[in-house]
Amino acid sequence: MTEQPAPTTTAGDPATARGEQTRQLIRDTAMRLFRERGYAQTTMRAIAQEAGVAVGNAYYYFGSKDHLIQEFYAQSQVEHRAAAQPVLDREESFGARLAGVLHAGVDVVTPSHEFAATFFKTAAEPTSPLSPFSAESSGPREASIELFAEVLTGSTAKVDAELRQQLPELLWLAYMGVILYWVHDRSPGQVKTRQLIDGVVPLIDRLVALSRLRVLRPVTRQVLDLIRTLRH
Amino acid sequence: MTEQPAPTTTAGDPATARGEQTRQLIRDTAMRLFRERGYAQTTMRAIAQEAGVAVGNAYYYFGSKDHLIQEFYAQSQVEHRAAAQPVLDREESFGARLAGVLHAGVDVVTPSHEFAATFFKTAAEPTSPLSPFSAESSGPREASIELFAEVLTGSTAKVDAELRQQLPELLWLAYMGVILYWVHDRSPGQVKTRQLIDGVVPLIDRLVALSRLRVLRPVTRQVLDLIRTLRH
DNA sequence: CGCCCTTCTTGAACGTGTTCAACTACCGAC
């Protein structure tokens, strides 16, 4: 009798009990169509029809077509976490862990390259709740930053104490940069993004190591201060 | 009789002769309404009505509402060039020139901060002709890169020969980064963007100077090679 | 069973960006 064992759903806006099934149905249908036809080519009417509900019903669960994208964002984060686990279990050096996690991130989104392009268009708008910097995206974002914290803590790298505190967020920012490049990457199989990762990780690795050097301490401090100032 | 002194228009698609007036009228009306009401709140119908033409006429000159934004992009570049001139005439040191030109760039777009946000949303889409990396934006982009070339050539800075070649494009990329931050900058008067410029320019300045050091030569080379690989 | 309240569902209607077949204005050629 494990069928309806009390609504264990987290307190999402409407999804308290009955509608949860419909919600998932609509979400899954949308994700499928997005992948099949692309974002712009998938109409809300098509999603509704394919899911067997009325158009307005989709809007009961998702504020807009854009909000459906956020589901993709959240889902990708979860998959990224799972795909990164083997790397975190296997690798010990900072560079290998970072490279592995970045590659895992790209792996996860690769099947949706075309669709993801349009996704990041919407995400780039600062006023949009879809921006990776927005409050509404804080869930996936913090989970993602936590992942990069694990990259660091599980590694053998010795890092300047002050930098250590900020580094996870900076690595996440670098990851966003990789994704931004990936979105624009027209090379077959997005090979260039892979080259970017493999080229940039050693640089980051070396930079992090250098940050402990006494001569560079002032610069490190200067950079960290600047970043602190610029954060919201 | 300087009224119609032979069509000196550059070979833009339709704008060979008669329509040039209408084209400019529509463009100026659109720019004004964008600034007054914002991008989303300005309908094509409103633009047409305010300009005293039919809706379809606007589409004769501009392929889409998005294409009107490209006019803003081009116009901003011209204004940026003009605003940067005094700085280039006055300053000699690389840092001062770079900071001045970056500040000038922000100055130019400041009146359109709200509208520009939506602008960059569209610009972020890779498939869009509006992307600053796209072929259709190559005009303003190259003019902008040329501006940063002047920042370098007019300065007293001594730069590694290999880096010198790539630096203008890299500075332009940094400028894009500044704009990206500016778009998301919610601080009053976008003060933080100013702090970003003032904080980052000394770092770039120092980095450029260091690039000539023999010990750092391999790293410089490595970075430049990576960038060359990643360019399309 | 009947009642009420919340949750969920519906589809017509609105405003938008965009298209297009039809029409008009202009200009060179004969």
Next chain:
DNA sequence: GTCGGTAGTTGAACACGTTCAAGAAGGGCG
């Protein structure tokens, strides 16, 4: 001056995202 062709112009029509008043479904309580 009339003819033909290009450039320019029109506005109704289309498909889309989104809204909303209306209703249906479910469930707790007398």
